[in-house]
Amino acid sequence: MPIELTLNGESIALDIDPRTPLLDVLRDRHGLTGAKAVCREGFCGACTVHIDGQAVPSCLRPIGLLQGCNVVTVEGLTAPGTLNRVQQAFIDHDVVQCGMCFPGMVMTLTTFLDGTPNPNRDEVKSALVGNICRCTGYERIIDAVLSIRSEGVA
Structure with missing residues (x-):
């Protein structure tokens, strides 16, 4: 079936x-x-x-x-040729290095921001617990997310 x-x-x-x-x-x-x-x-x-x-x-x-x-x-996630705000923030903050974790983080953080539109640093860290990045150390990722909080739907 x-x-x-x-x-x-x-x-x-x-x-x-x-x-x-x-x-x-x-x-x-x-x-x-x-x-x-x-x-x-x-x-x-x-x-x-x-x-x-x-x-x-x-x-x-x-x-x-x-x-x-x-x-x-x-x-x-978006129309072809367009980026959502998490993807754009990652680019703006030069987050991506090897890129292996990038898609999963975008998906996790998009959902997170839909439910928590104005997170603080600790909430962003908690949201990322299930995503491993071996390149960045997470600070630029967190900064990118904090830069777009309260901008509306991810």
């Missing part, structure tokens, strides 16, 4: 083993490589996507549990 869901605004039906991780479906079947295959254990955050508006590690979510869900990847 096909698994039906919405992926980046498009209705899709998948005839696939329901145990297949969403991450593999995104990357291997749909060419959506923004979600990174790093730890495959849910602790690095590099594969984070939005499922029904919540930031979720796609490596831990079997596709069979997503019947009827709305899945958004970093590729579907």
